[in-house]
Amino acid sequence: SYKQSTQFGKRGMTLEKEIIETNKYYLVTDLAVIHKKPTPIQVVQVDYPKRSAAVIKEAYYQQPSTTDFNGLYKGKYIDFEAKQTNNKTSLPFSNIHDHQVQHMKKVEEHGGISFFIIRFKQHNETFLLPIRPFIQVWEKQFEGNRKSLQYQYIKEHGYLIPFTLQAKVDYLKVLDSVYFNGGDNNESRRQKS
Amino acid sequence: SYKQSTQFGKRGMTLEKEIIETNKYYLVTDLAVIHKKPTPIQVVQVDYPKRSAAVIKEAYYQQPSTTDFNGLYKGKYIDFEAKQTNNKTSLPFSNIHDHQVQHMKKVEEHGGISFFIIRFKQHNETFLLPIRPFIQVWEKQFEGNRKSLQYQYIKEHGYLIPFTLQAKVDYLKVLDSVYFNGGDNNESRRQKS
């Protein structure tokens, strides 16, 4: 029952930027403390000019060892990865690395909350997909299954994230209903059934 | 200060590197999931040579907006900053920024655990200092008090971190006794008294 406006595609903002903006809103309204981790960069050469800041002259982007975002909500450790695709029917696994997925699995094992935020740009829909249904498909690729997550599967096992003006990707709303409603949450019900 | 030599054990490892090594040990032994955040770097110019990786040609170190390390231990969100000094009697507040301290305060308010790991290289001692006693001194600098944390104060309000071969900065041991012993922990007793 969540609806998303078609406007924000026109803002030229990527999903990541919209989540960063949403996190700022969460921070100033004191709802949550969640930050984007900096992109890891391997610095090879640095110049130290007199009287001014060090200039990095040669450096390379590194593979992130964990995820895009982490932080704290209602006393819980939160850890997630954001992915968007132009594809209509599936999210390809390219750009998702097994060590990231293993990290997210470990987070859940240690009592944290871990999930993907997945945007289908063509559908103008953004979903929160918990790590467990993700892993069920992820692990099958190693048995020769397809290397992507079907749109239909995400729709079935994920949760549509509402859009509001202050919080363009208002994922805390989903966390509230999925993880924080007193033990009888949707996610644990799904796991049991 | 990106270049730091260290006397410690003549291993040539800085405090930060030792914590990174300790975290790896915690990770492989499945004790905790705690990572160093990448250093934030503002990229200005990138070359995209054919058939090889993008080369960053101009970039600058940015002020970190949060802390060095965060992660998950026993279901709790953990967030901390590491500082070492050659000074014998105090840790100067230079290189600690108010927005970092405010971040750490917010972490505690949202139910996380936040602290400093402080090494006095001359004493060969490393302490865990919870954010609350830190803030009591931090805030007084704005009333004209000194801009440093006294060694004696840290000794009194902090906890010596043990050194083991596998975990050179074995701070989980301190977390266990200070935050995780069933509600009657040292830290909450200290707050009450």
Ligand SMILES: [Mg+2]
């Ligand atoms: Mg991403």
Ligand SMILES: [Mg+2]
């Ligand atoms: Mg530091």
